[in-house]
Structures are given as structure tokens and as C-alpha cells.
Amino acid sequence: MKKLLAVALLLMLFVPCAEAARPITFTFAMVDNEQSNYYKGAQAIAAAVNEATEGKIKINVRAGGTLGGEADTLDMAIQGDLDIATCANSVLANYIKEMAILDQAFLWDSQAQANYAVTHEVGALIQEKALTHGIRVIGYMESGFRDVFAKRPIEKMADFNGLKIRTMQNEGQLQAFTSFGANPIALAAGEQFTALQQGTIDACENAVSNCWINKFYEAGVNSVINTKHCFVYIPICISSNAWERIPEDLRDTFVAAVAKGCEQQWQFLNESNAECTESLKGVGVKFYDIDINELKAAYAARQKADGTAYDPTWVAAVEAARAAVK
Numbered sequence: 001m002k003k004l005l006a007v008a009l010l011l012m013l014f015v016p017c018a019e020a021a022r023p024i025t026f027t028f029a030m031v032d033n034e035q036s037n038y039y040k041g042a043q044a045i046a047a048a049v050n051e052a053t054e055g056k057i058k059i060n061v062r063a064g065g066t067l068g069g070e071a072d073t074l075d076m077a078i079q080g081d082l083d084i085a086t087c088a089n090s091v092l093a094n095y096i097k098e099m100a101i102l103d104q105a106f107l108w109d110s111q112a113q114a115n116y117a118v119t120h121e122v123g124a125l126i127q128e129k130a131l132t133h134g135i136r137v138i139g140y141m142e143s144g145f146r147d148v149f150a151k152r153p154i155e156k157m158a159d160f161n162g163l164k165i166r167t168m169q170n171e172g173q174l175q176a177f178t179s180f181g182a183n184p185i186a187l188a189a190g191e192q193f194t195a196l197q198q199g200t201i202d203a204c205e206n207a208v209s210n211c212w213i214n215k216f217y218e219a220g221v222n223s224v225i226n227t228k229h230c231f232v233y234i235p236i237c238i239s240s241n242a243w244e245r246i247p248e249d250l251r252d253t254f255v256a257a258v259a260k261g262c263e264q265q266w267q268f269l270n271e272s273n274a275e276c277t278e279s280l281k282g283v284g285v286k287f288y289d290i291d292i293n294e295l296k297a298a299y300a301a302r303q304k305a306d307g308t309a310y311d312p313t314w315v316a317a318v319e320a321a322r323a324a325v326k
Contacts (some may be wrong), residue, residue: 003311010317012281014126017163021057022051022078023056023058023080024056024057024058024059024245024246025057025059025060025114026057026058026059026060026083026084026238026242027056027059027060027062027067027082027083027084028042028045028046028059028060028062028083028084028086028236029062029066029067029068029073029082029084029085029086030061030063030064030065030086031063031064031065031069031070031073031086032063032064033063033064034063034064034130034133035213036063036213036267037209037265037268037269037271037272038086038234038265039061039063039144040265040268041141041261041262041264041265041266041268042059042061042063042086042141042261042271043061043263044261044264044265044268045059045139045236045258045260045261045262045264046058046059046060046061046260046261048055048076048257048260048264049257049261049262050259051257052253052254052256052257052260053155053250053253053254053257054106054251055148056250057246057250057254058079059084067082067268070088071087071090071091071094072083073084073085073086073087074087074091074092074095074135074171074178074237075160075192075215076155076179077237077239078095078133078134078135078237078239079134079239080134080221080240080241080270081239082239083238083239083241083242084138084236084237084238084239084242085135085236085237086234086235086236086237086239087141087234087235088142088232088233088234089103089232089233089234089235090102090168090169090170090216090232092126092130092171092235092237095129095130095133096129096130096133097312098125098129098310098313098314099126099129100170100171100172100310101232101310101311101314101315101318102122102231102233103168103170103171103172103173103266104172104175104230105172105173105175105230105295105296105299106229106230106292106295106299107230107231107294107318108231108321108322109322109326110325111138111142111144111145111163111231111266111270112319112325113322113324113325114144114231114233114321114325115140115142115266116321116325117317117318118140118141118233118325119259119289119319120320120321120324121312121316121317121320121321122317122318122321123137123302124317125313125314125317126235127300130237134239134240135237135238135239135240136237136238136240136243137235137236137237138236138238138258138260139235139236139247139255139256139258139259139260139262139267140233140234140235140236140262141230141233141234141236141264141265142232142233142266142269143165143207143210143232143234143269144207144231144266144270144273145207145228145231146205146206146207146224146226146228146229146230146232146267147180147205147206147207147208147224147226147228147229148165148202148203148204148205148225148229149204149205149211149216149221149223149224149225150163150165150202150203150221150222150223150224150225151196151202151203151220151221151223152202152222152223153222153223153286153288154203154225154290154295155189155288155289155290155292156290156291157180157181157290157291157295157297157298158181158182160177160180160182161181161182162181162182162183163181163182163183163202163203163249164182164183164185164200164201164203165177165182165183165184165185165201165202165203165204166184166185166186166187166192166195166201166203166204167185167204167205168204168230168232169186170291171308172230173229173230174301175299175302175303175306175308175314176230176295176302177300178302179297179298179299179302180298180299182203184253185200185201186315187200187201192216193214193216193218193219194218196216196219196221202245203221204216205227205229207232208224208268208273208277208280209269209273209275209276210271211224211276211280212279212280213276217280217283217284217285221285222284222285222286223276223285223286223287223288224277224280224285224286224288225287225288225290226287226288226289226290227290227291227292227295229278229295236258236262240268244245265308296306302304
């Protein structure tokens with residue numbers, strides 16, 4: 001009997017230890033496929049977290065939209081049904097209305113300025129609002145500055161007249177392309193290739209690597225216009241349920257590791273854009289510069305005519321980032 005009691009006591013001591021040794025595992029959802037720099041970045045985040053926490057926290061990346069689109073997975077994280085969701089900043093703005101300030105065209109002068117904003121004052125405001133929706137923003141990947149991909153050369157603003165272009169469906173982008181004289185069209189991202197082939201649209205816009213990866217040059221795109229008209233972030237949102245599973249003494253380490261992985265993704269994006277630019281040139285796609293000041297003036301005039309305004313606190317945070325990084 002004494003032996004049985006001793007074994008039972010040992011088992012009682014062993015089970016909690018085994019439970020403690022078992023890693024915390026999070027599911028990380030993204031819509032981009034495994035060939036993208038975004039997936040490569042997500043894997044860098046997972047590796048950084050694993051190393052920093054000595055294997056105590058692991059991240060399983062589910063790519064290609066297998067768990068749903070950006071809006072779907074963000075909703076799941078908010079409801080506590082998914083650990084980590086990623087989405088464009090315009091999607092998160094459906095919950096945090098003040099974030100619409102980031103949808104403006106020509107908001108940032110450089111990648112460094114844009115990244116400073118979300119890691120300082122602007123990021124603090126986003127975090128404050130995100131917490132009210134049951135999520136926490138633990139980092140930012142990015143698709144960065146976007147250019148125009150067209151089936152005809154565009155060398156001056158007048159060349160935008162009547163151009164049917166698929167854009168992100170937010171006020172900033174719709175205002176911008178309308179002010180240039182183009183005709184913005186609502187279309188799912190996955191329908192762009194066929195729409196270009198069939199002439200439903202004449203152009204689309206994204207990070208230049210997107211043009212190569214999606215083979216838009218095979219659908220008639222022969223021109224890339226260096227507009228750099230907007231900058232897109234990819235906030236990484238963890239549910240409150242998942243956050244509470246992280247021991248308090250590991251939370252700062254976890255967030256710092258995610259930030260390290262995000263910085264790697266920023267570099268992967270830059271490398272991908274550079275490589276894809278050369279690849280596009282190799283298949284005959286031409287790159288055009290355009291008078292950005294003319295585009296900015298037209299956009300500013302449209303904003304003024306529409307009475308566009310943003311929360312003063314958020315405006316101040318944006319201006320602080322502009323001042324901090326010239």
C-alpha cells in the first residue's frame with residue numbers, strides 16, 4: 001500500500017511538470033500564399049518567438065487563406081475563435097474608424113517614416129482602440145508602397161483620364177484615383193487577372209512584387225507607374241484569449257520577438273520588390289515616373305472639396321512621425 005501511495009504521489013508531481021513543459025501553440029492566419037514574402041516573414045516571426053521563448057511558445061502559420069479572408073479571420077480573433085489574425089490596415093479600420101487616416105494617399109515620405117509611426121504615437125493609438133475590441137496588435141508586417149500596373153503607359157496625370165482601375169475600397173484610395181481622373185472599380189483581388197484579360201479593368205495597383213507574382217504581365221499589363229501613392233500595413237492581431245495564455249514574464253519577450261520577425265519581413269519585401277522589378281523588365285514591362293506633385297495637388301484639392309477631416313489626436317500623431325523622420 002505504501003508503495004502504491006508513493007507512486008501516486010510521484011504521478012501527481014510529474015503531471016503538472018509535464019503540463020508546464022508543453023509549449024503554448026498559437027495558430028497564425030494569413031491570406032498570402034507560401035511563395036510570398038509575407039509568408040516568409042510570418043515564418044521569421046515564428047522562428048524568432050520560438051528562439052526568444054526557448055520553445056515555450058510556438059506559432060503555426062496557416063497561409064493561403066485556408067482559415068478565411070482577412071475580414072473573416074479578424075472577426076474570428078475578435079470573437080476569441082482564432083489566436084492570431086493578419087489583415088491590411090484598411091480592414092482593421094472597419095473596427096477602428098480613426099485608422100482611416102492611414103488610408104490617405106501620399107501620407108508618408110519613406111518606409112522608415114511609416115514604420116516609425118506605428119511603432120510610436122500612431123501605434124499607441126491603434127493599440128488603445130484595439131484593446132476595446134478584444135484584440136491586441138503585437139506587430140506590423142507590411143506590403144509597403146503601392147504602384148500602378150496598367151495595360152498602357154501613364155506618364156502624366158492626364159493619362160489617367162477614363163482609366164478603369166481596381167483599387168482598395170476605402171475613401172482614401174477612391175478619392176485619390178478619382179482626383180487623378182481615373183474610374184476606380186470594386187473587384188475582389190482574386191478576380192484581377194481575368195478582369196485585365198477581359199478588359200473589365202485597364203489597371204490595378206499594389207506592391208510591385210505583386211505584379212510579378214500574379215503574372216499580370218500575361219494579362220496585358222505592360223507598364224508600371226512609380227506612383228508610390230499609398231503605404232499599406234499588415235497589423236498582426238492576437239485575441240485576448242490567446243494573450244492571456246502567455247505567462248506574464250514572457251509577454252515582453254514575445255512581443256519583442258514578433259517585432260524582430262516583422263523587421264525581417266520588411267527587408268524581405270524590399271528584396272522581393274527589387275527582384276520582381278528586374279524580372280518584369282526582363283519580360284518587357286516598362287517602368288514610368290510621373291509628376292507626383294501634380295498628383296498630390298489634385299488629391300489635396302479633392303479632399304478639400306469633400307471636406308475630408310480626421311480626428312485631431314490622430315492627426316497630431318501622424319505629424320509627430322513626419323517630424324521625427326525626415
